[in-house]
Amino acid sequence: MNHKKLFPMFFLLAGGIVLILSACTSQSGLTGNPVRGGQLYDKWWVVIGVDAPTGDQSLWKTQSTNTRNGADTWRCKECHGWDYKGKDGAYGSGSHFTGFVGVINASGKKPTELLAILKGSTSPDHNFSKVMDEQALTDLALFLNQGLTDDAVIVNNDKSPVNGNTGAGAVVFSLCATCHGPQGTAINFGNESGPEYLGTIAEENPWEFLHKARFGQPGVMIMPTGFTMNRADQEYADLLAYVQTLPVESPVTEGGRLYDKWWAAIGVDAPSGNQPLWATQSTNTRSGADTWRCKECHGWDYKGMDGVYGSGSHRTGFPGVMAAATMNTAEVTAWLTGGKNADHDFSPYLNEAQINMLAAFIQRGVADRSSYIAADGTVNGDAARGETNYTAVCIRCHGVDGKTINFGDADKPEYVGTVAADNPWEAFHKVSFGQPGQNMPAGLNFGWSLQDIADLAAYLQTLPTK
Numbered sequence: 020m021n022h023k024k025l026f027p028m029f030f031l032l033a034g035g036i037v038l039i040l041s042a043c044t045s046q047s048g049l050t051g052n053p054v055r056g057g058q059l060y061d062k063w064w065v066v067i068g069v070d071a072p073t074g075d076q077s078l079w080k081t082q083s084t085n086t087r088n089g090a091d092t093w094r095c096k097e098c099h100g101w102d103y104k105g106k107d108g109a110y111g112s113g114s115h116f117t118g119f120v121g122v123i124n125a126s127g128k129k130p131t132e133l134l135a136i137l138k139g140s141t142s143p144d145h146n147f148s149k150v151m152d153e154q155a156l157t158d159l160a161l162f163l164n165q166g167l168t169d170d171a172v173i174v175n176n177d178k179s180p181v182n183g184n185t186g187a188g189a190v191v192f193s194l195c196a197t198c199h200g201p202q203g204t205a206i207n208f209g210n211e212s213g214p215e216y217l218g219t220i221a222e223e224n225p226w227e228f229l230h231k232a233r234f235g236q237p238g239v240m241i242m243p244t245g246f247t248m249n250r251a252d253q254e255y256a257d258l259l260a261y262v263q264t265l266p267v268e269s270p271v272t273e274g275g276r277l278y279d280k281w282w283a284a285i286g287v288d289a290p291s292g293n294q295p296l297w298a299t300q301s302t303n304t305r306s307g308a309d310t311w312r313c314k315e316c317h318g319w320d321y322k323g324m325d326g327v328y329g330s331g332s333h334r335t336g337f338p339g340v341m342a343a344a345t346m347n348t349a350e351v352t353a354w355l356t357g358g359k360n361a362d363h364d365f366s367p368y369l370n371e372a373q374i375n376m377l378a379a380f381i382q383r384g385v386a387d388r389s390s391y392i393a394a395d396g397t398v399n400g401d402a403a404r405g406e407t408n409y410t411a412v413c414i415r416c417h418g419v420d421g422k423t424i425n426f427g428d429a430d431k432p433e434y435v436g437t438v439a440a441d442n443p444w445e446a447f448h449k450v451s452f453g454q455p456g457q458n459m460p461a462g463l464n465f466g467w468s469l470q471d472i473a474d475l476a477a478y479l480q481t482l483p484t485k
């Protein structure tokens with residue numbers, strides 16, 4: 020699998036275009052891109068496309084209050100803050116406290132002087148020219164000179180926006196909704212151990228939210244940047260106020276990803292040995308981690324032995340979970356925590372929040388798909404309609420032909436088209452709920468109906484399978 024390498028390639032290309040468009044010359048004669056500088060300030064190695072630095076930045080040892088180590092200690096933001104105020108701002112207390120100065124007061128300095136500071140003119144330990152080239156340092160200097168705002172005019176110390184208007188913010192947000200969904204929950208930046216949506220960031224770290232709204236996300240050059248659009252402080256305050264009203268959880272889609280492969284969704288090692296109930300059947304000869312996936316016993320169609328897994332190598336004879344959709348929460352929870360059958364106890368592995376996500380999925384995410392997917396696997400959908408959503412959402416990772424990411428290997432490749440052809444129920448599930456442990460969006464959180472998802476799945480079935 021080499022998709023990790025393909026993303027930077029794509030973004031580098033897109034990044035190059037943005038660079039040309041927004042390159043500018045400052046009064047001091049330095050030529051560069053302050054927006055790229057803002058992303059370098061966030062996490063420079065992702066922007067440059069190199070490995071994360073190892074060991075601690077040499078100034079790190081001059082403090083002991085912030086106990087992070089390694090790559091984090093090399094981020095400008097870790098020492099100087101998302102609000103650019105260092106010890107005089109949000110990082111003046113708490114686990115990020117270092118006692119280091121901010122950079123906001125340096126914004127009046129000439130870009131050439133700022134460039135010199137980044138090359139160690141004030142302290143040899145503050146020399147970043149060994150890890151970044153001249154252009155990157157120049158972009159940083161231009162960002163420091165042109166990009167810094169005192170967030171106090173936008174957000175209060177208690178994280179509430181200064182005079183933010185949610186109605187006006189909703190209008191600004193419509194631009195974000197195309198990728199983040201109308202509720203900001205289409206992409207989970209965290210995982211099912213600690214879900215993180217736009218609403219989460221706006222609420223917990225409004226300064227980080229503002230920085231990213233201005234300068235974008237490192238490595239994601241497609242995200243629009245408020246700095247380039249010359250957004251006014253009031254627009255940011257409105258946007259922040261609105262996004263703070265958005266949900267910080269999405270239990271149904273979170274539960275859908277746990278149902279798929281719970282250990283990947285929460286970022287832990289796969290369980291070893293067989294699930295205890297596995298011994299009660301002998302027709303499905305898989306062993307180990309696979310036997311712990313909800314889907315392996317209950318099916319991608321949620322019908323267990325009454326559905327697709329009623330025959331073939333996946334047959335176990337176990338029931339589906341469709342009937343459980345009408346159970347109350349206490350009863351579903353009892354099923355998941357061994358209260359109904361001691362061998363069906365997932366509570367040693369999943370915490371209460373995760374059990375609740377699964378219960379929400381069983382109650383609200385599980386539904387019969389047979390009106391969309393025929394017994395022979397043909398999807399009953401409008402492929403032309405589906406193509407629109409594929410182009411808007413999927414292309415950036417999976418490519419025009421769906422072959423950018425290979426889920427199989429070189430000998431037996433498996434692409435989006437392959438999954439849709441061989442297992443449309445799986446494709447339907449993943450498009451609805453997202454891919455466990457990946458930042459792949461959940462279609463349901465774009466507000467897509469089951470028919471919209473069927474249309475997309477019909478389009479996926481037109482893509483090459485090898």
Ligand code: HEC
Pocket residue numbers: 060076077078079092093094095096097098099119120121122124125133136137141142145147159163
């Ligand atoms: C490990 C912590 C650390 C990191 C990482 C760090 N700095 Fe600094 N920075 C400091 C300290 C401490 C000072 C003050 C002492 C000095 O000037 O060397 C400083 C000073 C500065 C100043 C001068 C501030 C003033 O008011 O004169 C600027 C500008 C600056 N840093 C920018 C950056 C940028 C941009 C990055 C990312 C490439 C960065 N720093 C990364 C610790 C850090």
Ligand code: HEC
Pocket residue numbers: 191192194195196197198199206207208217220227228231232236239241242243458
């Ligand atoms: C063209 C698609 C697109 C648009 C439009 C878009 N974003 Fe993003 N955004 C992304 C992607 C992709 C990521 C990165 C997701 C990841 O790294 O997991 C992201 C990440 C973010 C993050 C950082 C999350 C983190 O990792 O901490 C914030 C904050 C954010 N976006 C805010 C916004 C805001 C505010 C808007 C509207 C002004 C917006 N985005 C518009 C695609 C987009």
Ligand code: HEC
Pocket residue numbers: 278281294295296297310311312313314315316317337338339340341342343351354355359360363365377381
């Ligand atoms: C090893 C196979 C296996 C795995 C893995 C498994 N289950 Fe089950 N599940 C069963 C069996 C067998 C039953 C019926 C047991 C009984 O009747 O005592 C059942 C029953 C259920 C029921 C009650 C169904 C009803 O209508 O009464 C629900 C809900 C359920 N499982 C959800 C899940 C979820 C969610 C997961 C993933 C965390 C999961 N199961 C993982 C085998 C499995």
Ligand code: HEC
Pocket residue numbers: 020408409412413414415416417424425426435438439445446449450454457458459460462475479
């Ligand atoms: C942010 C990038 C990203 C976006 C956008 C994205 N995906 Fe994915 N997708 C992935 C990754 C990464 C994987 C997992 C690859 C792996 O596990 O090897 C994946 C896996 C899948 C799989 C399952 C493969 C398997 O068998 O496990 C399907 C099906 C799929 N994506 C379809 C889609 C569709 C349809 C869309 C648009 C609605 C979409 N993806 C959007 C990144 C993305």
